[in-house]
Amino acid sequence: MSTNAPTRPVPVLEEPARGGGHRFWSARxxxxxxxxxxxxxxxxxxxxxxxxxxxxxxxxxxxxxxxxxxxxxxxxxxxxxxxxxxxxxxxxxxxxxxxTPGLRSVLPMRRGDEPLRAGLRREAVEAVLRDRAVAVAGVQSARVRARRRKAVVRAVSHFRELDHVRTDLDAVMRDAVTELGLARPPHLSVHVVRPARKK
Structure with a gap:
């Protein structure tokens, strides 16, 4: 099922240009x-x-x-x-x-020419990937866990061959991660299984 979790970036912070892959500093x-x-x-x-x-x-x-x-x-x-x-x-x-910077729940986005930084919360990344996953033909439901370096996608397929669903899902997830514009796109781990049989 899809969710309508907000996907807007966290408040933008002004910082000198130091590359876009560093975490945001927590106010503590x-x-x-x-x-x-x-x-x-x-x-x-x-x-x-x-x-x-x-x-x-x-x-x-x-x-x-x-x-x-x-x-x-x-x-x-x-x-x-x-x-x-x-x-x-x-x-x-x-x-x-x-x-230490803290704010591990905020994934930094790629920086353009502007001296500003933006980031996406992990919950927003997970919501976007989950919405894209359930839109794949054959996917009944999906769960996504996004971390700084890895995103794990677990999908349940109720029809189509699992290999075909996995191939399509992997391609869609890679496109979705690219479109998010993260400075360090997480590595994807895609798993597709059949629904558990009711006893």
């Missing part, structure tokens, strides 16, 4: 917001404590207790090692987010 809004809130809360708490000490009041009890506790612990203490491990893991995760 959730990790950035969480980190910003954490830093803001910690900085505000420390600023309040420093201002309180400068005003002649004693520092916060939890900070004094924490400082005394850390001063009494050895570097090979389990709590110190565990805390350091958590801090290192968090830092590596943030570095990974900062150095």
């Amino acid at each position: 809004r959730v990790p950035a917001a969480l980190l910003a809130l954490l830093v803001l809360a910690g900085a505000g708490l420390l600023l309040y404590d420093v201002a309180s000490v400068q005003a002649g009041r004693p520092g916060m009890r939890w900070r004094r207790d924490l400082a005394d506790d850390l001063a009494a612990r050895q570097l090979d203490d389990v709590a110190v090692v565990a805390g350091a491990g958590v801090a290192v893991a968090l830092g590596l995760w943030l570095l990974l987010l900062a150095c």
